[in-house]
Amino acid sequence: AESLAEKIRSGQLQPGAQLPTEAELCAEYDVSRTVVREAVARLRSEGMVVPEQGRGMFVSQTPAPRNFSIPDETLRTLPETIALLELRLSVEVESAGLCAERRTDKDARDIRA
Structure with missing residues (x-):
């Protein structure tokens, strides 16, 4: 999740860009589908990505401000x-x-x- 978030913040993944597929993310990060799903769910809850039914996950056009959290x-x-x-x-x-x-x-x- 942090790596994808950094790609979004740095502009490597532009607003409106489609995220790679689950399989591609699994291969890129050498993790299971469960890990990828959790990471994407976290980015979604932070408003960084949005789903488009039948099309996939996309970088949000208007990312929400970071949520309040206490490390x-x-x-x-x-x-x-x-x-x-x-x-x-x-x-x-x-x-x-x-x-x-x-x-x-x-x-x-x-x-x-």
Whole structure:
């Protein structure tokens, strides 16, 4: 994922460019299909690539800004880890509540489906 992300950031893979196939990525990086799928899923979740049904994965025309993340190495002690969990708990519970309040009937039907 990092190698592909760097190719995108450096311009080696331009916006709109199609990513190589799974088989090509497996061969290039000497990894399994599972590893390639995880890497592509990570890039997709970061908004760097977008799928086009029946065509493949493409570099996003408008990459999303980097998501908020806290590297594992910053959580060195139990108090730091607990503080992060408390932060997540407060943000995630509030977010879920706001989503529930603001959902439409169509949203609820889609979730049920």
